[in-house]
Amino acid sequence: MKLWVKILIALVLGVITGIALGPTAVVFKPIGTIFLSLINMIIVLLVLSTMTIGVTSIHDPKKLSKIGTKSIIYYLTTTIVAIVLGLVFSKFFALGSGLDFTFTGTIKDHATPSLGEILLSVIPTNPVASLAEGNILQIIVFSLFLGFAINFSGEKGKPLLQVLESLADVMYRLTSIIMEFSPIGVFAIMAWVAGTFGVTVLLPLLKFLGIYYLACFVHLIFVYCGMLTLIAKLNPWPFFRGMSDAIMIAFSTSSSTATLPVSMHCVQKNLGVSKNVTNFMLPLGCTINMNGAALFQGMASVFVANAYGIVLDLPSLITIVVTGTLSAVGAAGIPGTGLIMLSVVFASVGLPIEGLALIAGIDRIREMGSTVLNVLGDGVCAVCISKQEGEFDEKQYYHRELVEIETD
Numbered sequence: 001m002k003l004w005v006k007i008l009i010a011l012v013l014g015v016i017t018g019i020a021l022g023p024t025a026v027v028f029k030p031i032g033t034i035f036l037s038l039i040n041m042i043i044v045l046l047v048l049s050t051m052t053i054g055v056t057s058i059h060d061p062k063k064l065s066k067i068g069t070k071s072i073i074y075y076l077t078t079t080i081v082a083i084v085l086g087l088v089f090s091k092f093f094a095l096g097s098g099l100d101f102t103f104t105g106t107i108k109d110h111a112t113p114s115l116g117e118i119l120l121s122v123i124p125t126n127p128v129a130s131l132a133e134g135n136i137l138q139i140i141v142f143s144l145f146l147g148f149a150i151n152f153s154g155e156k157g158k159p160l161l162q163v164l165e166s167l168a169d170v171m172y173r174l175t176s177i178i179m180e181f182s183p184i185g186v187f188a189i190m191a192w193v194a195g196t197f198g199v200t201v202l203l204p205l206l207k208f209l210g211i212y213y214l215a216c217f218v219h220l221i222f223v224y225c226g227m228l229t230l231i232a233k234l235n236p237w238p239f240f241r242g243m244s245d246a247i248m249i250a251f252s253t254s255s256s257t258a259t260l261p262v263s264m265h266c267v268q269k270n271l272g273v274s275k276n277v278t279n280f281m282l283p284l285g286c287t288i289n290m291n292g293a294a295l296f297q298g299m300a301s302v303f304v305a306n307a308y309g310i311v312l313d314l315p316s317l318i319t320i321v322v323t324g325t326l327s328a329v330g331a332a333g334i335p336g337t338g339l340i341m342l343s344v345v346f347a348s349v350g351l352p353i354e355g356l357a358l359i360a361g362i363d364r365i366r367e368m369g370s371t372v373l374n375v376l377g378d379g380v381c382a383v384c385i386s387k388q389e390g391e392f393d394e395k396q397y398y399h400r401e402l403v404e405i406e407t408d
Contacts, residue, residue, distance in 0.1 A: 007360060010183035011190050018194025025195025028188040035185025036353050038178045039343055042171060044131055044139060047344060049168035051143035051326070056150050056161055067385060071281050074381040075289040076325065078227075082219055082291040082373075083324040086298025087317060089215045095208050095299060096306030122322075134347065140326045182360065189357035208303055209362050215295055216369050223291075224380045232387045238398055242270030243379050250375040254367040256286050259375050267379050272396030273386040281385065285378030292370025292377075297324040297345045304346070304355030316349045323348040339363050 018025040090096075124130040124138035131139060150157035150164075225236040240247075246263040250256070260282060268278040301320050305312050312320070323345050339360060343353055359366075386392040 006183040007186050007363070010187035011360070014187040014190030015194040017187070018191040018196075021191070021195050023195055025191045028195075029192040030188075032185050032189030032192060032354075032357060035178075035181055035188070036356065038181065038185075039356070040134075040353065042174055042178065043343055043347070044134055045167060046171045046175065047139050048131065048143055049164050049171055051140055052147040052150070052164050053161075053168050056147045067277065067280060067389060068284075070385050070388070071284055071381065072288075074385065075285060075377075078223060078291050078377055078381070079289065079294045079325050080321060081223055083294040083298040083321050085215055085219055086295040086300075087302060087320065089211055089218075090299040090302035090306075093207070093211050094306065095211060096204055096303035140323070144326075186357060186360045189354070189360075193357065204303075204307070205359065205362055208299070208359065209366060212296065212299055212366055213369050215299065216292065216373050219291065219295060219373065220376065224376060227380050227384055232384045234383070234387070234394075234397065239271060239379065239383065240376075242266055242397070243376060246375050246379070247372055250371040251368050254371045256290070256371055256374045256378075259371065260286050263375050263378060267382050270396075271379065271383055272393030273382050274391035274393075277382060277386040277389070277391050281382045282378055285381060286374075289377050289381065290374050292367075292373035293341065294324050295373070296366060296370055297342055300342055300355075300359055301345055301349070301351060304351050304358065307355065307358060308352055310351065312349065319349050320345055 014028075017028075122138055122141050124135070124142050127138070127142045129135075130142060150161050153160075228234045228236040228239055243263075243266050246259055246266045249262045250259040263286075264278050264282045267273045267282060268275055298320060301324070302312065304310075339356060343356060345351075346353055346355065383392070383397075387394075
């Protein structure tokens with residue numbers, strides 16, 4: 001049985017158990033707390049290793065100066081638009097309002113910092129202290145600089161890169177191990193939540209999922225189709241026909257990494273993007289271009305803040321945009337990572353990590369649409385840049401018969 005099925009079953013059983021036991025279901029809360037502590041345990045090293053490796057993937061200075069620079073600008077721009085769209089939708093539809101959960105922790109005070117103070121606060125004076133304190137923004141900034149320094153160090157930087165790649169692989173594995181316990185954690189927390197607050201918590205979850213898919217559709221139509229029409233001067237319809245195989249793989253696996261080979265085939269063979277651009281942009285996009293995850297982080301942050309009665313002021317929203325963008329850049333393209341990286345965003349503005357349990361049960365269904373948005377975003381940016389750089393076959397883009405993936 002797949003993990004997401006187990007989580008859904010655990011969610012349902014947790015709600016039933018909570019309703020049956022009522023307030024006495026609080027006995028399950030320590031189990032859920034242990035699960036959330038395990039998630040907190042891996043955040044720092046996961047961010048450090050994955051963010052650094054994401055930067056080192058841009059290893060060719062010549063490509064970085066031309067196609068690489070354009071790729072990063074396109075990827076970051078669409079990611080920022082996605083997270084802002086998530087904030088707008090969640091604010092407009094008042095996601096999470098009316099749940100009235102109680103948060104007993106300490107909320108960060110973002111009342112009066114100036115822009116200069118915000119910029120200074122994200123620059124670590126002591127990276128080791130930032131790691132020890134779990135200051136996520138400072139860790140992300142340090143990782144960015146560390147990645148660029150490794151690239152400029154050439155051969156001498158490779159041993160450190162290999163250590164970080166090994167650390168990242170270990171953290172991916174540890175993430176997978178912890179996620180195996182997620183059904184138990186979700187069951188315990190949902191039993192406690194349902195027993196304490198009743199079934200009123202379920203309807204907002206369904207509303208959240210429906211609004212999320214609506215936001216994905218809006219992003220696809222206005223951002224992706226807009227880029228193809230206005231920047232590449234192309235009809236968007238052949239793009240979606242050409243990416244049909246990748247769309248199905250992305251939706252079924254919920255993994256941008258697993259979809260990468262199919263995406264590269266579709267972009268090169270069906271859409272007419274040159275091999276050089278495809279080989280550079282698609283693996284890079286698979287690492288740093290996570291529009292679906294960014295949109296989710298914006299929506300989930302406001303949802304949890306509203307659920308706990310926490311007011312997010314403008315500096316807090318700006319922090320969410322910055323942290324959400326950078327954490328989306330550092331997220332691995334595997335199932336379950338979005339929920340882990342969301343805890344990074346929560347930590348940056350002091351939101352209760354317990355809020356993760358509210359959306360964990362629907363996360364796999366959310367990831368299916370999120371991965372499709374991620375993969376299509378990579379393809380759109382590749383088409384636009386290849387068209388601008390003269391490495392695009394327009395006749396192949398508009399051809400009537402798609403080139404099928406050969407199978408043995």
